[in-house]
Amino acid sequence: MVNTYLSREAARRLKHGAPWVRREDILSIEGTPALGEAVQLRDEQGQLLGLADVDLEASYAVRRLGYADETAEGLIPRHVRHAFERRALTVDDPRFCRVINDDGDALPGLIVDRYDRHLVVQTLTRAMDARLQEISRALVEVSGAESVLLRNDTPRRRQLGLPSQRPHVLHGTPPRWTRVLELGARFTVDLQYGSGVGYPYDQRELRRFLARLAQGARVLDPSCHVGGLFVHAGRHGARSILAFDSDADTADLARENGEANGLLGRLQVERGDALDVLHGVQDTFDLVLLDTPDATSAETFVEQVRLGLRATRHGGVLLIVGYHPPLPMGGFDNLVAEACEQEERRSFRIARFGLPPDHPTLVGFSATDYLSGIALEAS
Template structure:
């Protein structure tokens, strides 16, 4: 195994829990690391700091893979086994959850979402790209996968300088459409062409809080995807729901999911872009659900929130989710406040929400908790 020597300050960061380092943190290397083969990270004096991936073309060329005492043999299966044990303790139904969440599960650049016996994989670093056969084998052997599907067609790969790939099968015969259960609701999702891996497990805490906001509410959901939010609003007493999505296929699935959950007659789903919908709708609602994934910049985010505030009645509730990127880390509530100020509306925060337990992240890594959500009462 090759050695990579790090500066004194970089070694201090690793010892204090850092999970990635910059190129200037590297002092020297024994030869040229092969992408996908772990290296031994050492300080200036040669003391072992742990295992890592080194990719000099990446924005963060050094990524932590293991602690100083950790063996490289069996590393991928070992981390996947630990991830399974975590979910068994922390998730209500571990058959449907995120199984591997990047650095939070010790596998930087790897995402694995589980749909009972079907597993969907995304790789976000070149080292993980190179390990795809080993990853597939570990998921099958450790997690008992019936099928494994690779979804490397996301915009996030392009933003990281990685070539997008068409969805393709790594193992078994995954279905295009799959059913899942979450918090008492049933969903059909598109594993092959749906957004990300087909379903937003990362919004589970937001869905849980909807039970407190939805009773007898008239609801607007302008960016509903397959209905992950408004379905739960309906199951907890919403009396009327108007929902939209820019993707016609997602809107069709949202319609099917509404019927599958007994919401026929209370839900109307149409096609439309979120901002266009918020501009065109003239009514106000008791509860507005705004997923801002279509907002491409802070100013665009503010515009989406402003329009959502306009559609929220006096004393109504607004449930917002934001993501970074594109939002700068730590800017979410400041931008929400800016939108309220521009609309001259007073808002009270009812709850601050974030990622669920199946999305663990290192505590000292800014940006790892990529989702922010807030429930507001708007006056």
């Protein structure tokens, strides 16, 4: 097995749980590691630190896979099995959740979402790209999945400098459409051509909280995706809902999901870009659901929050979701405060949200906590 020697500072960080180190932290490599082949990490004195993927073309050249007492043989199936066992303990319905979350499951660069008997995979490193057959085999053996679909056509891959790929079948015959059951609601999602990898499981805690806010509310959702937020607002008593999505097919699917959950007569879904919607809205609402996946910079995010505040009535609630990147890590609260200041709206934080239990992250490494959510009561 190839040995990779790291600097004293990099070794110290790994011993304290760091999931990655940079290229400049590598002192030397004995041999030439192949993509998808685990290497042994060692400190300057040769002490074994654990197993890792090494890709000298990546910004994080070393990604930890296992600890000093782990063997490379069977590592992928072992970690996959542990990830499924963890969801069985922590998720209300493990048939519908994220079952593998990157470094949080000791499988750096691997994302897997579960839709009952169907799995959707996304890889975010060249090393995981090289393991796709092994990954698919392990997923089927552990879960008994009927199908495994690769979705490497997402913006995240492009941001990382990885090539975009068309949806690709790894196992079985994946359906285009499938059903998600969550918190008493049901959604139809497009596994093969929908945005992301089908359904935003990462917003589950926000959807759970909506039950406390929605009774009798007039709701605006400027970027609704398949309706995951507004459906729960409607199920818990929202009086009326006005929703938009920039993609016409997604807007149609959101409308169907709303009607399937009993919102007929209370729901209007149209095609529209979030910023254009917020600029054009003349009315104010009791509850504004501001998901910001299209915010490409901190400046765009501040503009969306500012316009969201403008659309929120006095005493109403603005629910905000932000993502890192493009937002700077640790900058979410400051950017929200900046928007409040620009709008001259005094706001009170009534709830804060992060990732749900099926999105485990590493303690002490905030870069893995990519989602921030907040509920504001706006004066």
